[in-house]
Amino acid sequence: MEPRSEAELAEAVAGAAGPLRVVGGGTRPIGAPVAGDPLPVAGLAGVSLYEPGALTLVAAAGTPLAEVEQTLAVEGQRLGFEPMDHRPLLGRAGVPTIGGVAAANVSGPRRIQAGACRDSLLGVRFVDGRGAVLKNGGRVMKNVTGYDLVKLMAGAFGTLGVLTEVAFKVQAIPETEATLVATGLDAGEAVDRLSAALGSPYDITGAAHLGPGCGAPEARTVVRIEGLADSVRYRAGALKSALGGDWQVIGDEASAALWREVRDVAPFAAGDAPVWRVSVKPSDGPVLVAVLEQAGLAKRAILDWGGGLVWVEVDDDPGDGGAAAIRDELARLGGHATLVRGSDALRARVPVFQPEPAPLAAISAGLRAKFDPRGILNPGLMGRC
Amino acid sequence: MEMPIPDPAVVARKARLVERLAAVLPADAVIHDDAETRAYECDALTAYRCPPLVVVLPASTREVSEVLRICHDEGVPVVPRGSGTSLAGGALPTADCVLLGVARMTGVLEVDYPNRFVRVQAGRTNLSVSGAVEEEDFFYAPDPSSQLACAIAGNVAMNSGGAHCLKYGVTTNNLLGVTMVLMDGTVVELGGAHLDAGGLDLLGVVCGSEGQLGVVTEATLRILRKPEGARPVLMGFDSNEVAGACVADIIRAGILPVAIEFMDRPCIRACEAFAGAGYPDCEALLIVEVQGSDAEIDAQLARIMAIARTHDPVELRESESEEESARIWLGRKSAFGAMGQINDYMCLDGTIPVSSLPFVLKRIGEMSAEYGLDVANVFHAGDGNMHPLILFDANRPGDLETCEAFGAEILKLCVEVGGCLTGEHGVGIEKRDLMLHQYAGADLEAQMAVKDVFDPDWLLNPAKVFPLSVSDTRRTGRRTGRQTAA
Numbered sequence: 001m002e003p004r005s006e007a008e009l010a011e012a013v014a015g016a017a018g019p020l021r022v023v024g025g026g027t028r029p030i031g032a033p034v035a036g037d038p039l040p041v042a043g044l045a046g047v048s049l050y051e052p053g054a055l056t057l058v059a060a061a062g063t064p065l066a067e068v069e070q071t072l073a074v075e076g077q078r079l080g081f082e083p084m085d086h087r088p089l090l091g092r093a094g095v096p097t098i099g100g101v102a103a104a105n106v107s108g109p110r111r112i113q114a115g116a117c118r119d120s121l122l123g124v125r126f127v128d129g130r131g132a133v134l135k136n137g138g139r140v141m142k143n144v145t146g147y148d149l150v151k152l153m154a155g156a157f158g159t160l161g162v163l164t165e166v167a168f169k170v171q172a173i174p175e176t177e178a179t180l181v182a183t184g185l186d187a188g189e190a191v192d193r194l195s196a197a198l199g200s201p202y203d204i205t206g207a208a209h210l211g212p213g214c215g216a217p218e219a220r221t222v223v224r225i226e227g228l229a230d231s232v233r234y235r236a237g238a239l240k241s242a243l244g245g246d247w248q249v250i251g252d253e254a255s256a257a258l259w260r261e262v263r264d265v266a267p268f269a270a271g272d273a274p275v276w277r278v279s280v281k282p283s284d285g286p287v288l289v290a291v292l293e294q295a296g297l298a299k300r301a302i303l304d305w306g307g308g309l310v311w312v313e314v315d316d317d318p319g320d321g322g323a324a325a326i327r328d329e330l331a332r333l334g335g336h337a338t339l340v341r342g343s344d345a346l347r348a349r350v351p352v353f354q355p356e357p358a359p360l361a362a363i364s365a366g367l368r369a370k371f372d373p374r375g376i377l378n379p380g381l382m383g384r385c
Numbered sequence: 386m387e388m389p390i391p392d393p394a395v396v397a398r399k400a401r402l403v404e405r406l407a408a409v410l411p412a413d414a415v416i417h418d419d420a421e422t423r424a425y426e427c428d429a430l431t432a433y434r435c436p437p438l439v440v441v442l443p444a445s446t447r448e449v450s451e452v453l454r455i456c457h458d459e460g461v462p463v464v465p466r467g468s469g470t471s472l473a474g475g476a477l478p479t480a481d482c483v484l485l486g487v488a489r490m491t492g493v494l495e496v497d498y499p500n501r502f503v504r505v506q507a508g509r510t511n512l513s514v515s516g517a518v519e520e521e522d523f524f525y526a527p528d529p530s531s532q533l534a535c536a537i538a539g540n541v542a543m544n545s546g547g548a549h550c551l552k553y554g555v556t557t558n559n560l561l562g563v564t565m566v567l568m569d570g571t572v573v574e575l576g577g578a579h580l581d582a583g584g585l586d587l588l589g590v591v592c593g594s595e596g597q598l599g600v601v602t603e604a605t606l607r608i609l610r611k612p613e614g615a616r617p618v619l620m621g622f623d624s625n626e627v628a629g630a631c632v633a634d635i636i637r638a639g640i641l642p643v644a645i646e647f648m649d650r651p652c653i654r655a656c657e658a659f660a661g662a663g664y665p666d667c668e669a670l671l672i673v674e675v676q677g678s679d680a681e682i683d684a685q686l687a688r689i690m691a692i693a694r695t696h697d698p699v700e701l702r703e704s705e706s707e708e709e710s711a712r713i714w715l716g717r718k719s720a721f722g723a724m725g726q727i728n729d730y731m732c733l734d735g736t737i738p739v740s741s742l743p744f745v746l747k748r749i750g751e752m753s754a755e756y757g758l759d760v761a762n763v764f765h766a767g768d769g770n771m772h773p774l775i776l777f778d779a780n781r782p783g784d785l786e787t788c789e790a791f792g793a794e795i796l797k798l799c800v801e802v803g804g805c806l807t808g809e810h811g812v813g814i815e816k817r818d819l820m821l822h823q824y825a826g827a828d829l830e831a832q833m834a835v836k837d838v839f840d841p842d843w844l845l846n847p848a849k850v851f852p853l854s855v856s857d858t859r860r861t862g863r864r865t866g867r868q869t870a871a
Contacts, residue, residue, distance in 0.1 A: 053633030053637050053740060054636070054739040054740050054769070055636060105581065107581075111581075118586060119558045128831065132831075134827055134828050135828055136824075136832075138805050138823075139803055140736040140768070140769050140770075140803070141550075141551075141736070141767075142546055142550070142555060142736050142808035143808060144543060144544045144593050144809060144810070145807050145812060145823055145824075146832050147590055147832040147850075149835070150589075151557065151586045151588075151592075152587075152835075155582060156586075171641070172637075172638075172641065195499040198501060198610075199498060199521075200610060201610050201611060201612050203677075227681075228681070228684050230684050231678075231684060231685075234681065235678075235681075238678075279579045279583070281500045281578040282500050282501075284579075309580070334578060334579060335583075336584075337583075356584055359567065359571050359573050360575070360587065363573075363587060363839060364585050367585060367835065370834040370837065370838060371831070371834070382584060383584075
């Protein structure tokens with residue numbers, strides 16, 4: 001069963017006798033393992049509409065991300081939210097698809113300035129658990145016609161419907177970029193600096209801190225500026241003076257390579273220790289890391305999004321991959337944690353996504369029951385009760 | 386405009402309802418006198434009016450929860466209201482509803498500059514959120530035209546935007562979390578001071594749901610540092626097509642202005658007559674604004690002006706001073722007032738792909754002749770959000786109906802070219818019956834299924850957003866009748 005069209009895919013879902021495992025490029029095996037027949041969407045491919053003057057692109061869900069990016073690059077444009085490539089971290093081969101990016105709401109370092117994947121996603125077409133073809137949103141920037149199911153579908157990991165088409169807002173690739181780099185700061189100092197940078201008028205598009213051992217022996221604190229060449233030069237200089245301390249400025253390919261490293265959490269590649277992705281308010285990032293270090297859990301940490309996105313590699317597996325310690329701390333701090341890398345056994349054992357309070361869990365379960373009454377779309381992936 | 390027939394059983398229980406509400410709220414927070422409830426009979430879509438059964442003005446999440454618990458218990462519909470500035474009838478009451486106003490909930494609960502957020506009560510006005518953080522040069526980005534008066538509660542309900550959302554996005558892109566009360570009184574937290582949802586993006590679907598999923602009582606909003614400066618340039622063109630092409634070229638060149646505003650000839654003339662801003666007499670006018678340091682603004686404007694020159698503008702005027710910037714914006718900002726001075730008008734709110742701009746303007750011109758009503762166009766060209774203003778005479782019999790029919794044709798045209806019925810005002814009652822032009826029945830079923838989960842009895846703002854014919858069976862089953870609202 002490899003659907004080549006939306007109609008075939010709808011037919012496949014409608015006719016399914018049991019659970020289905022939705023497969024795009026297979027590069028992001030996030031969530032609890034799913035037992036089900038594979039439902040590949042890669043057969044639905046191709047950019048169907050691209051209007052550079054309107055900053056809009058529409059593509060079938062199975063379109064390789066690389067094809068989308070190449071199409072955009074020809075016109076000097078890109079996806080603003082800088083989607084992460086999970087392959088290095090998760091040791092996967094395969095071809096990332098644009099539908100997979102949307103289904104997992106995958107955003108990179110520029111999320112702090114350009115918004116998340118869900119913020120650029122203008123419209124979706126999808127097949128629900130009964131096999132009905134549905135649409136929501138459209139291909140215009142502003143649309144408040146009815147409920148915004150586009151947001152609901154972004155990050156639902158195919159549990160509410162199988163995406164067949166996605167429409168994105170895109171942005172121009174800026175003329176140049178520059179990155180300020182400071183070394184040797186501890187996480188607390190670093191986040192103070194990043195907050196100062198993000199609270200400046202200099203339009204920061206990346207603000208991260210790579211702890212010691214994350215690609216270099218010493219910690220690196222990095223701030224990115226993009227735009228017209230003169231403007232970037234001016235803002236880099238102004239920011240350097242405003243932040244104080246010793247900052248080195250790197251540009252062009254060195255800067256781009258550094259941010260690919262941050263985007264893909266490359267320092268944690270080629271390992272199998274559990275890796276968590278935690279979203280907290282920026283000043284809580286260093287607090288969380290310190291607590292995990294004191295508990296002997298955290299091996300290395302990378303803080304992106306000005307400190308608010310914590311990637312933490314857990315060294316000593318106490319049986320739950322650090323789940324209890326992380327979630328206990330989040331109960332105090334607020335925020336949410338996702339186990340992105342872990343063995344199948346670990347991901348089956350602990351809740352991969354943040355457990356919800358009872359009223360919200362009931363709403364999530366209620367939505368799943370409406371969109372997928374037979375419970376056949378990626379069942380259990382997000383911890384369905 | 387069709388509205389459901391009020392449930393006589395609910396109306397008959399008014400005394401008991403008032404008594405129960407008065408037991409949980411201060412005396413001055415429950416309004417049930419017919420003369421006083423009349424003050425809440427409409428929002429900014431004043432063509433339709435109906436006083437509510439009772440008005441409540443709670444001051445806290447706890448009080449909202451108590452009110453909803455009672456209304457849930459009594460089976461009474463609840464219409465939430467922010468500041469009542471909805472242009473789509475989103476807060477229009479019914480005669481059997483409790484109108485729940487959040488206007489007393491205006492507090493700033495938390496300001497956090499290092500983490501760049503502010504937490505406010507939902508009745509606080511949009512502009513006063515920026516006011517609460519301006520001492521540190523921060524601001525809240527979404528800027529609907531009504532920002533002086535409109536409440537954050539309404540902004541969340543309608544997913545409001547404004548002139549600057551080309552760069553900064555609309556409410557949903559700047560909303561981090563809410564405290565919300567479900568219809569049964571349960572208080573839930575969605576999101577928080579952190580980014581993105583942990584599970585399903587419930588916050589994303591609540592934003593823009595027009596008060597039908599829960600009553601938002603508090604909001605955590607992203608705040609941004611103000612740019613160093615901003616400067617507009619004014620451009621006049623001989624045709625709408627050329628102005629539209631210029632917009633596309635600016636965007637394709639990789640420059641991201643914070644605003645690109647477009648006015649057509651009827652609008653330019655009206656604004657000029659009203660405000661005397663010194664606009665040229667031409668077919669189409671663009672105001673393009675960029676932000677940054679002086680040097681950055683110079684560099685961006687130089688590129689924009691170079692692009693504009695390739696389109697043979699009849700006027701190209703870069704602001705040289707604060708005063709000149711204010712004058713360039715003066716006419717645009719006076720547009721609605723200017724049109725109101727000429728005649729009654731209906732302000733539409735459709736969105737189109739920017740590439741369809743010349744075609745849509747041409748068709749609107751043709752339809753204007755067919756319907757015999759003048760139209761002026763002003764809109765956010767960067768994101769394709771149009772506001773055709775149809776002029777009519779409310780005192781002339783039949784004019785309003787012709788105007789509504791013409792408006793509906795324009796909105797259908799927006800959908801036909803790939804756009805949508807509403808870009809920022811919402812569906813409310815105004816565009817409810819056009820929904821089937823944009824969505825198939827199954828698409829609307831999927832949206833209504835979401836309401837089924839949050840509000841199974843369909844008590845929250847029930848007669849909005851969805852055509853009455855498609856929501857009939859859900860709206861309690863016991864009340865499927867309809868009547869025409871005054």
